[in-house]
Structures are given as structure tokens and as C-alpha cells.
Amino acid sequence: MKTVTVRDLGRVVTGHTPPTKKREYYGDFYPFVKPTDMIIGNKYTYHTEEGYSKLAYEKYNTSLIPKGSTCVVCIGTLGEKMTMAHCDLFTNQSVNSIIPNDEYDNHYVYYLLKYNLGKVKALNKGTASGREFVSKTTFLDMMILVHEDKKTQHKIGQILSAYDELIENNQKQIKLLEEAAQRLYKEWFVDLRFPGHENTPITDGIPEGWTLKTVSECLEMHIGGGWGKETPTGKNSIPAKVIRGTDINNIKSGDFSDVPLRYHSENDIKTRSLKSGDIIFELSNGNINNIGRSLLLDDLMLKRCGQNTICASFCKLFRPLDEQHSIILYLEIQEMQESGRMLPFKKQGSNGINNFAFDDFLQHKLIVPNTGFNMYPFVNIIKQISNLQSQFSLLIDARDRLLPKLMSGELEV
Numbered sequence: 001m002k003t004v005t006v007r008d009l010g011r012v013v014t015g016h017t018p019p020t021k022k023r024e025y026y027g028d029f030y031p032f033v034k035p036t037d038m039i040i041g042n043k044y045t046y047h048t049e050e051g052y053s054k055l056a057y058e059k060y061n062t063s064l065i066p067k068g069s070t071c072v073v074c075i076g077t078l079g080e081k082m083t084m085a086h087c088d089l090f091t092n093q094s095v096n097s098i099i100p101n102d103e104y105d106n107h108y109v110y111y112l113l114k115y116n117l118g119k120v121k122a123l124n125k126g127t128a129s130g131r132e133f134v135s136k137t138t139f140l141d142m143m144i145l146v147h148e149d150k151k152t153q154h155k156i157g158q159i160l161s162a163y164d165e166l167i168e169n170n171q172k173q174i175k176l177l178e179e180a181a182q183r184l185y186k187e188w189f190v191d192l193r194f195p196g197h198e199n200t201p202i203t204d205g206i207p208e209g210w211t212l213k214t215v216s217e218c219l220e221m222h223i224g225g226g227w228g229k230e231t232p233t234g235k236n237s238i239p240a241k242v243i244r245g246t247d248i249n250n251i252k253s254g255d256f257s258d259v260p261l262r263y264h265s266e267n268d269i270k271t272r273s274l275k276s277g278d279i280i281f282e283l284s285n286g287n288i289n290n291i292g293r294s295l296l297l298d299d300l301m302l303k304r305c306g307q308n309t310i311c312a313s314f315c316k317l318f319r320p321l322d323e324q325h326s327i328i329l330y331l332e333i334q335e336m337q338e339s340g341r342m343l344p345f346k347k348q349g350s351n352g353i354n355n356f357a358f359d360d361f362l363q364h365k366l367i368v369p370n371t372g373f374n375m376y377p378f379v380n381i382i383k384q385i386s387n388l389q390s391q392f393s394l395l396i397d398a399r400d401r402l403l404p405k406l407m408s409g410e411l412e413v
Helices: 054-063 106-115 117-122 136-140 150-190 245-252 266-272 299-305 323-339 376-408
Strands: 002-005 010-014 026-033 050-052 070-073 082-084 095-100 143-146 211-214 219-224 238-243 261-264 279-282 294-296 308-311 315-320 354-356 365-368
Touching: 010 136, 026 054, 050 054, 070 106, 082 106, 095 106, 106 117, 106 150, 106 376, 150 323, 150 376, 238 245, 238 266, 245 279, 245 294, 261 266, 266 308, 279 323, 294 323, 299 376, 308 315, 315 323, 323 365, 323 376
Parallel strands: 238 308
Antiparallel strands: 002 143, 010 095, 026 050, 070 082, 070 095, 211 365, 219 315, 238 261, 279 294, 279 315
16 A cells, blocks of 8 residues: 555646536536535435536536545535536535546545545535635645455445445435335325225215314424534433434435534423434525435434434424324425425525525424224335335445455455
């Protein structure tokens, strides 16, 4: 093994954001990856909020990142976010991308940078606004230990990639199950084509025996979250994991690694501790599209956190009346997001923070069946998703334990 700098790995390209006022630069000609698109722990970023148009490609083609490059965030979320280009794409100026030369295997370079993300974090010089920042020159000069033999690099890349492929397959299965639940919900509760609908009288859009309820009427309680303290503040300071809005997508994919541990008062724990069937609902976010995201919790998720668990201040804890109300409310929220019915509740803030019209949403009405209605198909799908998330978590743990041993040379291949 030998020590090199990042610049020795290949050509490094910093991304670029076209002027947002020139909408002709935005389209679907090439993906445009920003840090907000990246999901911590995911090797690839398949879904992006925006894309480059053909016009933007022609203007900024020197910034095109080839498939197989490793893209590392150097402004903002340091030491956490990175991705590998699954196709040719563009990134914004917060990202430095390494295009490996012939001495280095593409997948090896990805895992090498993943292993060294802590060093990127340590190089942070910050900005006047407090935002984390590592200059391109500093990033290029970062020293790292590498395997010299390309065959060894290739083997390491293959071993770790096998875990990420299994993780990605699990994610795809979870997504398919979520889509199946959404289709079934729309068929039964929106289109009212539920089992037995042919023989059920429907008056004013409500099947006989069913009830039209507001969101508020579906809840046993709702309460805001809390941030807590980074260190204990006294004998009554209790540790608890805090699920933030930014953790929702990761947890849905089975990754709990980024959920922070904070210290809280006994009263906070007593009133805000989450339990199976609770829904975490995101109230505020810099990205207005993310407002209203939700997460339905179960026992496996809470066990995975391994501590008392609450939600963060920009979220709300929904505790529905029972399992039936939990499933229906959660799936109603998902359907509202998909269909655009959630948009009227999203408010653009003048300070850059977007907020949700929560009090209005509490009066939103949805159809709830009678207590004897068979919810088993939904319960079964949610159970399958939970089991896949658990498997997903074990794969992530195995990969992350193997990574330092392979990259440091402790484990030979």
C-alpha cells in the first residue's frame, strides 16, 4: 500500500448550477445531482429534483461527469453525502467528482472515498455563515492510503459492490410493496372499489357503515417533537434517538445509521416517546417538496434505533386511535402527496423555511370503514416491508464493518 493525494486518483471536476432564472437550462436531457438528492448510504442517486436541458449540456459540457465517477459533497453536508455516477450526469458546485485514471478501479475509488469521508469532514474550514466548506485545492491535497495493485482494488470493489447490489434490490422490493399498498388504497378508499362494494349502498360518496372523519378525529393525540441536547445536562437527562425529517427516507430504506442521539428531560421522554403505529409527519423544511413526508413506525424500526425515540422539532408525532386508523391515515397522506392534493397545505416562507398549514390539515376529511372491515392485505404488505427493512439494515451493518478492514489492508483479498 502507498499514500497518495486525491489528485493522484484522476481528474477532479467541480459541478455547476445554471442560472435558475433561465429555465431553458433545465430539462431532462441529463440528470442534475445535488446534495439534497443524495440519500446517505445509497451508492447511486437515481432520482433528482431537476435535470439539465440540451441547451445547458451544450453550454456546460466540460462539467459532464462520466458514468462510474465518484461524487463527494464538499460544501454543506460534509463527511456524510457522496454518490457514484450511475450514468453520465451533472452535479452542482457543492460536489467534487473524481474521474479515475487507468491506475484505479472505479468501484474501488468510490469505497476508498467512502472510507475517508471522515477526513473530508476534518478538513472543514467553514464559511462566515457557519456552513461547512472544503475548498477544491484542499480536497485535492487530501492524503489517503491506497492499494497499489489494480487486481486487488477490483476484488475489493466487487466484494463491497455485492452488498450494495443486495441493498439496492431490497430497496426496489420495498418500493414495489409501497406502490402496491398505494394502488390498493386508491382502489378501495378513493375509487371505493373495495371487496363487497357491489352490494354496499353508497350515499354522498360514503359507503354504508363507513364514516367521514377529519384527521383530528382519527388521532388519539398529536404533539411536536424536540431536539434535545448533545451532552447530558443533569441527572434527569435521558438519552433518546431523534428522528428528523431528513432521516425519513433513510429509515424507509432500513438505514438508521444517521439518526442522532440526544439528551432530553424526563418529561420530554414521557410525552414524546414514539411507539408502534405512530406516524412522524414533517412540518417544515428548506425544500417545500419534502413537507408533509411521513413515516409509519413499527416495533422493528423502534428496536433498530435501540433507545428511547422521539421526533425532531420540525416534525409532528401523530398517534392514531388504533392500527386501522394508523394504516388509513398513513396511506391517505402518501396518496395526497402522489396526487398533488397535499399542495394546498404547503406554504412558501419568506425566510427560506417552508412550513405546513397544520391546523388546516387537521380538518382534512377522509373515509374510514367500520371496525370489522378486513385490513389484512395492508397489514401483510406493511409487515413484508418491515421485514425487508430489517434485512436491509443487517446488510448495511455487514458492509460497513467490512469496509474499513478491506480498505486498511487488515483483511486481505
